[in-house]
Amino acid sequence: MEKRDEGMYFICLIELMLTVVHCYNRLAQINSVDGFLDICMDGVYQKKSPGAGELYGQCSEWKKKNCCYENTTKSLQKLERWQNFNLNHCGQLSPMCRGHFLQNFCFYECSPNVGPWLVKVNGMESRKERFYKVPLCERECNLWWKDCQHDSTCVKNWETDFDLSSGTNTCPGYSSCKNFTEIYTDATDFCENVFDRSWKVVQNSSEPCMVLNFHDTNPNNNVAKQKAQSIYSNKSNTVKFGTMLYLLVVIMIIIPKI
Numbered sequence: 001m002e003k004r005d006e007g008m009y010f011i012c013l014i015e016l017m018l019t020v021v022h023c024y025n026r027l028a029q030i031n032s033v034d035g036f037l038d039i040c041m042d043g044v045y046q047k048k049s050p051g052a053g054e055l056y057g058q059c060s061e062w063k064k065k066n067c068c069y070e071n072t073t074k075s076l077q078k079l080e081r082w083q084n085f086n087l088n089h090c091g092q093l094s095p096m097c098r099g100h101f102l103q104n105f106c107f108y109e110c111s112p113n114v115g116p117w118l119v120k121v122n123g124m125e126s127r128k129e130r131f132y133k134v135p136l137c138e139r140e141c142n143l144w145w146k147d148c149q150h151d152s153t154c155v156k157n158w159e160t161d162f163d164l165s166s167g168t169n170t171c172p173g174y175s176s177c178k179n180f181t182e183i184y185t186d187a188t189d190f191c192e193n194v195f196d197r198s199w200k201v202v203q204n205s206s207e208p209c210m211v212l213n214f215h216d217t218n219p220n221n222n223v224a225k226q227k228a229q230s231i232y233s234n235k236s237n238t239v240k241f242g243t244m245l246y247l248l249v250v251i252m253i254i255i256p257k258i
Contacts, residue, residue: 025120027118027119027129030115031232031235032232033228033232035115036115036116036224036228036231036232037112037113037115037224037228038115039115039118040067040112041067041114041118041127041129041131042127042128042129043126043127043128043129044125044126045068045069045072045109045126046067046068046109046127047066047068047069049067050065050067050112051065051066052064052065053068053069053070054070055068055070055073055110056070056073056074056077057073057074057077057102058077058099058102058103058106059073059076059077059109060073061106061213061214061215061218062106062110062111062112062218064218065112065218066110066111066112067109067111067112068106068109068110072109073106073109076102076105076106077102082105084167084168085168085169086168086169086170087101089153089154089162089169089171090151090152090153090154090171090177091152091177093148094147094148094150094151096148097147097148099147100143100144100147100148100212101148103212103213104144104195104212106212107210107212108198111220113210113218113221113223113224114131114134114224115224115228116224116228116231117132117133117134117227118130118131118132119131119132130198132197132198133197133198133199134198134199134200134210135199135200135201135202135208135209135223136191136199136200136202136210136212137202137204137209137210137211138187138188138201138202138203138204138209139204140209140210140211140212141187141188141191141199141201144187144190144212145180145184145186145187145190145191146187148180148190149179149180149181149190150179150180151179151180152177152178152179152180153177153178153180154171154172154175154176154177154178154183155171155172155183156183156184156193156194157193157194157195157196158194158195158196159195159196159198160196161175187201188201208222208223208226208227209223210223
């Protein structure tokens with residue numbers, strides 16, 4: 001095989017590999033700011049795209065634009081387990097603490113603002129994506145911690161550390177129920193680790209950040225838009241660089257043959 005043919009074969013192989021990757025990851029195909037803002041997490045309980053709809057209880061704040069269904073919001077606020085997840089694995093959570101976790105669940109199921117932080121996951125029955133390191137305002141985290149620090153749990157990471165062999169989350173044999181303050185060092189440690197880095201706590205003035213509670217107008221819309229604009233700008237620059245590199249390789253292959 002001539003060098004020119006080898007080079008063209010190599011280029012075609014790269015293009016084929018990139019095409020295959022993109023086919024299996026829809027997030028890689030987002031090519032606009034609106035694309036990041038008009039998307040819901042790929043999960044069993046989420047809509048295909050955000051829209052208006054009546055919601056229940058604490059989740060009703062998202063009724064103007066959301067990614068969840070009313071029946072979902074009714075189910076997750078019952079005292080029974082939600083998706084076989086038991087909040088009361090170390091005794092009954094205090095009402096205030098439970099309220100914060102329910103607000104977190106509402107955000108998880110309903111928020112239309114997590115597009116810029118979605119990542120693909122494998123091996124999960126209820127979802128193919130999750131959000132990762134969404135900026136959470138420090139004051140939100142501090143309030144959550146304040147109302148939960150005297151409650152009890154047995155593991156630090158509620159996504160990965162529980163024993164799920166019974167069909168629900170139970171404490172592993174090596175663990176014991178302890179006060180939250182014995183599991184987590186402070187508010188930030190709690191908020192960032194309890195759900196496996198779904199949140200990244202930021203000081204309220206350092207960068208745009210999400211809130212879990214709001215009334216009427218959703219302030220998280222602007223946070224998501226700013227992040228989407230930043231991602232799209234960086235992505236555009238990367239594409240331009242990739243195109244230039246591609247053309248350079250082609251020129252290096254073709255010119256010697258001229």
